[in-house]
Amino acid sequence: MRFKPIKEFLAYIEECHIALADLYLRLSLEATDEKVKLLLDFMRNKEQLSFFHLHEYAEQAPGSLLETWLDNVFDQSFPMKCQQMKAQPDLAIDDVVALAMKLDMQLIELMQTAAYNSPTIEAELALENLTNQEEEALHSVVTASHEFEYM
Known part of the structure; x- marks a missing residue:
């Protein structure tokens, strides 16, 4: 994207x-x-x-922010890579957490890069706030995984 x-x-x-x-649904259907x-x-x-x-945020965000142009080059194959991942019936909780960490960190890094390269302070702050929300959601995954282990 440029x-x-x-x-x-x-x-x-x-x-x-x-x-x-969709990936997590497929993995859940195959998990034993x-x-x-x-989890x-x-x-x-x-x-x-x-x-x-995110959709709600985009619906309510000011037009001036949404129309701000980003000069951000990145690989747009993330959704396709998720579709191509193979399900493994013998997944363990640690496997799921490792996968989630890897995939979520890719999105977080993508958003951080976009924030860092934003042309305006408004855009930078908006993308940083959205990135922080992603990080908090990832933290909830780690917390939940511990709870699932002790069930």
Whole structure:
């Protein structure tokens, strides 16, 4: 992506959350361990909530922010990579957490880079706030994984 408005960048991040939710659903359907299934369902719900919060934000954000152009080059294959991941029935909770950390960190780094390269303070602060929300959601995954382990 090069020289795209923030609204298109946010739409891409929304697409990534949907791809993650679909991935976690597929993994849950194939998983054999009940705790892993529960964690994957939690993960899917987290991604759906992240999508809805981001979509709601984009709906309510000022037009001046959404029309701000970003000069941000990045690989747009994240959703496709999620679709191509193979399900493994013998996933453990640690495997799910490691996968979530890896994938969420890719999105967080993408958003941090966009914030850092933003042409205006308004855009930088908006993207930093959205990045912070992503980080908080990732923290909830780690916390939830500990709870699932001790069930």
